[in-house]
Amino acid sequence: MNKRTDIISDHVISALGDGSEENFKKLLNNRSGITFHKSGKYSDNTLPLGAIEEELISQRVNGNRLPEGYTRFEKLCILSISEALKGIDIDITSEDTLLVLSTTKGNIDLIENPEMHHKLDLWYSANRIASYFRTKNTPKVISNACISGVSALLYAQWHLKEGNYNHAVVVGADIISKFVVSGFESFMSLSPDICKPFDMRRDGLTLGEAAATIVLSTERKGRVGIVKGATANDANHISGPSRTGEGLYQAIKHTLDDDRQIDFISAHGTATPYNDDMESKAFKRSGLESTTVNGFKAYVGHTLGAAGIVEVIYSVWSMYENMIIKTFGYDEFGVAEKINIADRNIKKELKNVLKTASGFGGCNAAILLKKNE
Amino acid sequence: MNDLNILNSAEINNGKVLANGKPVENLENDFSIVSKYLYKKYCKAYIKFFKMDSLCKLGFLTTEMLLKDFDTESIGKNEVALAIGNSNSTKDTDLKYYETIKTQPSPAIFVYTLPNILLGEICIRYGFKGQNLCYISEKFDENELYENIKILLNNSTTQYLISGWVDYISETNYKSLLLLIGKNPKNCNFAAQKPDMLNKKA
Amino acid sequence: MDSLTKQLKEQIIDHLNLEGLTPDDINENEPLFGEGLGLDSIDALELILLLERGYGIKLENPQEGKKIFASVETMAEYIRQNKK
Known part of the structure; x- marks a missing residue:
């Protein structure tokens, strides 16, 4: 029960770029990745958003020779997991490895197309991602609103401590969509400017998108x-x-x-x-x-x-x-x-x-x- | 299942309602009618019920059946946890909300486009403040249910756990099973039949 | 009960999904929020939309809502004064 669960690898793709190191370099320099988006795709208003540059995704898609047929959300998850698995000695296809997906809305951008509605199921995306990596275990999905990511890490850690698995690949992702933007607008909870956490003049949140992966292990050591x-x-x-x-x-x-x-x-x-x-x-x-x-x-x-x-x-x-x-x-x-x-x-x-x-x-x-x- | 201390169970399966494995209602109507009927017959007045989406209503009613003979006031509410899964997440409500985007996005519908709101509604109704685990799986899987119960009980201070499956697809296709589990075997008085949803499997 | 008050009650029941209620269950002088009907912040947003779409009244400052939405009667009074 007292097994150590170490973080042995990680990867983020976000508005701050591709890779944890790249992200952290910008954090150290106090650079925000949030930019203003003119009205149109997501909203009738000009909005600050933490959007991932499409070019980054296509570069990675080509670099990883990712086959066709994955949605934008699934691609981001696959890319992030692929990067996190590089340079570590973990077999994602092994029975000892658990894959957990943390997301609130998955492929929700596809709701606009009725022919794509079967792809809205969160387990569908998880299965697509798992079959790309040929995992033996059925992937798990945690969907617990804004605590999903922390909840998924805890869930994975509990499994590791129980000895059900030796390693866990935990990926969290959500993308910006009209669905979610309009919802937060209807709550009147979006700030017209880049959000101001804990500030006196804070007036709402800024939405962003990201995919991020943490690999946990009870057998390998991390810092x-x-x-x-x-x-x-x-x-x-x-x-x-x-x-x-x-x-x-x-x-x-x-x-x-x-x-x-x-x-x-x-x-x-x-x-x-x-x-x-x-x-x-x-x-x-x-x-x-x-x-x-x-x-x-x-x-x-x-x-x-x-x-x-x-x-x-x-x-x-x-x-x-x-x-x-x-x-x-x-x-x-x-x-x-x-x-x-x-x-x-x-x-x-x-x-x-x-x-x-x-x-x-x-x-x-x-x-x-x-x-x- | 044998080493679990199941105190109560409740199921709602397309109008068929079972408590502790025994049928209590057999209704042949759509969910909107069934839910109102069950609310009127089994629930204390709770105006928030009408504002809930169908998924939350289903989870709420199943919990009401589950806890109807259980004194929730006598237990430590900080140690009551919930672990509930489903397959369709909030798809029915997502589509309803999406329709409103075309004219005027509805905040009252958008708030129900997260599956864990169902856990929140149950916590609010009873004052439960323990762990919340909300998961999505392709199909109901008995082993997964037990696995989640086990990891939660072993890794937290949880004393009572409401665990199960609440899946709403449409007016005529919905299914729920909730178990009330006690960590302490002394509290266990489950003498009822095995829940229907678990009987069919195995 | 005048026709605006009755209409408002019907609209509130409809917009806020208070299915179980009829206009007669709502007392126009009782508080809508907190005690009384037990409405919340999301309901307030829906009421703002109701004013906008149903009566062409745009609330510039959501803070104003508190006073306007105190009861069905205060809402009706606000509509009578501001309807274009």
Whole structure:
């Protein structure tokens, strides 16, 4: 039961580019990948979005000789997994390896075409991706709103700790679509500018897209491992965050036990007024008010089902480099409880890092990452 | 299944309702009629019910059947977890929402285009604040159900777990099975028949 | 109950999927949010859309909604004053 679950490889493709290293280089330089998109494809309004450059995808598709017949969403997943598997000694086709897909909406861009509706099933995409890699095990799909990524990592870790598998390839992805953009517009929760996490003037989120992969293993050693984590529900409202931070507080409580030595928190930080307030309350209640907190959403946008994986990868690279990345978009403090927001890059030894996420349905998640000595 | 402490089970299968494996209703109507009938007969007034999409209504009603003789007030609600899967995610509601995009996107429908909202609605109704696991699989798989129960119970402080399958395809094609599992064998009093959905397999 | 109040109640039931209710179940002077009908922030967004599409009234500041949507009666009054 006390098996170590290490992160042995990772890959991100996002608005910041292709590859974890490329992404992290831009994070270090505090460069956002969010750009303004004229009205048309996704919305009648001009909107900031964290979109992946099409050229990047086609380059990779050609480079990996990816056959025809995969959707944009599936291609991104396949490319990210392929890159993450490079240079590690893991057989994805083995019975010992589990494949987990984390997504909220998968091929939702295809809803516009009735002939493509059979491809909307999330398991359909997972099966396509699995058959590309010829996995022996049936792939698993976790779809838990904005905590999907963290939830999928925990789910994979539980399987590894049980000894059901020795390795897990966890891929998280979601793409920008008219479906999702119009929905968030109808909620009046999109900011007209690049989002401003934890800032006084924050006025909504920015959507993004990404595919990101983490390979976990109990047999191979990595520099950072997942210690444990938990999810919890606010039991309050399906779309509004808890006013007390109850669920996130519970998730953190179950994750940290009495160990409060946290060097840095990578928060969810969507930059909606209520979410960021809620997080500040939960951190305060957890006794983490002096711990440095950052939010990555203004670099790549809110990538929904990918967000948890993307931000765990960014946190892991922060641990490699012992550098807390500045909260882009943050200028002036403005959340309900006084917490310590990273307003610049901060050099610091990062041994224990907490990643949190919260989402619709009242769900919250926390996961503890630890640098191996 | 034998080493699980199943306290209760409830199933709704196209108008056929079973509690602890025993038939309690056999309705031959579309879901909109069946759901209203079950709500009126078995549920305490809960106005949010009418605002839910069909998937959430199905999960909600199954939970009401599951917990109708169980005192949820006597247990620690922070330690009640949910692990629920389905095959069609929120496809029915996705298509309904997509229709509204053409004129005026509806926030009240969009909010139901995530499958885990179903878990959220159950948590809100009963105040459950434990772990949430929402998964999608091509088909209902008994082994997967047990596997998820096992990894959740072994890796969290969960004392009670509502686990199963809630899948809504259309007015005439919907299916659910929920089990109430107790971690502590002492609490186990499951003397009923094996749930129908599990009987057919094996 | 005047015809606008009745119509509003019907529209609210329809737009907010309050299927189980009839116009008579809604008291036009009782609060729509919190207690009373128990509406929430998503319902508020739907009511904003109802004003826009049903009565051609565009709410520039969603914060105004709080006062306007206090009850069916305050909503009706706002429509009488602002309808073009």
